[in-house]
Amino acid sequence: MIKSTLRFLLLCFLGFSFYNCEDPVTLDSRFVEPQLVVEAWLNNISEPQAILLSESQDYYDNRLPTPVTDAQVIVCQTEDQQPTPNCFVFEHEGEGRYVWEPSVPGETLGEVDMEFGLGIQRGDKQYASTTTMNRTATIDSISFQFEEESLGLDEGLYAQLYARDPVGTGDAYLIRTTFNDTLLLNPSELNIAYDATFSPGSGTDGIAFIFPIRFAINKQDEDGGFIPLEEGDHIAVEVISLSDEAYLFLRIVSEQINNGGSGLFDLPVTNSPGNIFEIESQEAILGFFNVAATARAERTVE
Incomplete structure (x- = not known):
C-alpha cells in the first residue's frame, strides 16, 4: 500500500513538472531602435x-x-x-x-x-x-517527366530544369520558380546552387545541375512534399547569378528559415551578414545588394 502511494505521488510530481515546463518564456531580444x-x-x-x-x-x-x-x-x-x-x-x-x-x-x-x-x-x-554582376548558367530546357509513386513522392508528372554551369569554378545561383503566375516562396522552395551542386568545394565544374537542384523547381506543399503537375499548369524559371557574398547570405537565410521547431538543438536565430554599410560608422546594416545576370525559360503542360 505504501509503495503504491509513493508511486502515485511520484507520477503526480513528474506530471506537474512536465506541465510547468510548457510555460512560455520570453527572452530579451535586446532590440533598441529600428534600423x-x-x-x-x-x-x-x-x-x-x-x-x-x-x-x-x-x-x-x-x-x-x-x-x-x-x-x-x-x-x-x-x-x-x-x-x-x-x-x-x-x-x-x-x-x-x-x-x-x-x-x-x-x-x-x-x-x-x-x-x-x-x-x-x-x-x-x-x-x-x-x-x-557575375555570369549565369545556360538553360537548355524545362522537361516534364512522369514519376511513379515512391517514398515521399506521389505518382504524376513533374518538371526538371536542364541548365549547365559554365566552365570555371566559383559560380553561384538562385533558381527561382513562378508557378501559374505565382512566385514560389515557401521556405523549402528556396533553391540555391554553387557550381551546379549545393555548395563550394564539391570539385564539380561545367556540368548540368544535379538532380535535386533541377527537380526542386516543382511546387511543394506545406510539408515540403512535391506536388504533381496538371494539364494547363505553367512553370517559369529564372537562374539568377549571385556573388559569393550573396550566396552566403541566402544560404544562412535558408538555414534560419528551415531551422526546425526552435528546439533545444536548433541553430541560434541570427541575421545574415549584409554587404551594405553606413558610411560614417562603417557598420553593416541589414539587407543585401546584388546585381545579377539572369537566364529565363518557361513551359506549359499540354
Missing part, C-alpha cells in the same frame, strides 16, 4: 527594377515592417567602367518601393563583369555598397 533594411536584388533584364526599404523591428513584434518613404536611392556603374559612369535613379512609388524603369526598349543596368555601386541617403545618414 534601415535594404532589399536590393537587381538584374540585367530590360524591365523595371525595384529596391525595397523598410525598418527593422523587435523579434516579438508580430506585424508587417514599417516602409521607409523618405530616402533617395541611386545605382551607378562605377568609375572603373568608363570615364563617365551611368547612374540610375530609383524613384519612390509608395510603401518603401523605389523603382527605376528603362527609358528606351532594351535598356538595362549593365553587363556581366561590370561593377555597380549603391547609394542611399536618408536624413543625415548615407549608406553604400558595391557588387559585381
Whole structure:
C-alpha cells in the first residue's frame, strides 16, 4: 500500500513538472531602435527594377515592417567602367518601393563583369555598397517527366530544369520558380546552387545541375512534399547569378528559415551578414545588394 502511494505521488510530481515546463518564456531580444533594411536584388533584364526599404523591428513584434518613404536611392556603374559612369535613379512609388524603369526598349543596368555601386541617403545618414554582376548558367530546357509513386513522392508528372554551369569554378545561383503566375516562396522552395551542386568545394565544374537542384523547381506543399503537375499548369524559371557574398547570405537565410521547431538543438536565430554599410560608422546594416545576370525559360503542360 505504501509503495503504491509513493508511486502515485511520484507520477503526480513528474506530471506537474512536465506541465510547468510548457510555460512560455520570453527572452530579451535586446532590440533598441529600428534600423534601415535594404532589399536590393537587381538584374540585367530590360524591365523595371525595384529596391525595397523598410525598418527593422523587435523579434516579438508580430506585424508587417514599417516602409521607409523618405530616402533617395541611386545605382551607378562605377568609375572603373568608363570615364563617365551611368547612374540610375530609383524613384519612390509608395510603401518603401523605389523603382527605376528603362527609358528606351532594351535598356538595362549593365553587363556581366561590370561593377555597380549603391547609394542611399536618408536624413543625415548615407549608406553604400558595391557588387559585381557575375555570369549565369545556360538553360537548355524545362522537361516534364512522369514519376511513379515512391517514398515521399506521389505518382504524376513533374518538371526538371536542364541548365549547365559554365566552365570555371566559383559560380553561384538562385533558381527561382513562378508557378501559374505565382512566385514560389515557401521556405523549402528556396533553391540555391554553387557550381551546379549545393555548395563550394564539391570539385564539380561545367556540368548540368544535379538532380535535386533541377527537380526542386516543382511546387511543394506545406510539408515540403512535391506536388504533381496538371494539364494547363505553367512553370517559369529564372537562374539568377549571385556573388559569393550573396550566396552566403541566402544560404544562412535558408538555414534560419528551415531551422526546425526552435528546439533545444536548433541553430541560434541570427541575421545574415549584409554587404551594405553606413558610411560614417562603417557598420553593416541589414539587407543585401546584388546585381545579377539572369537566364529565363518557361513551359506549359499540354
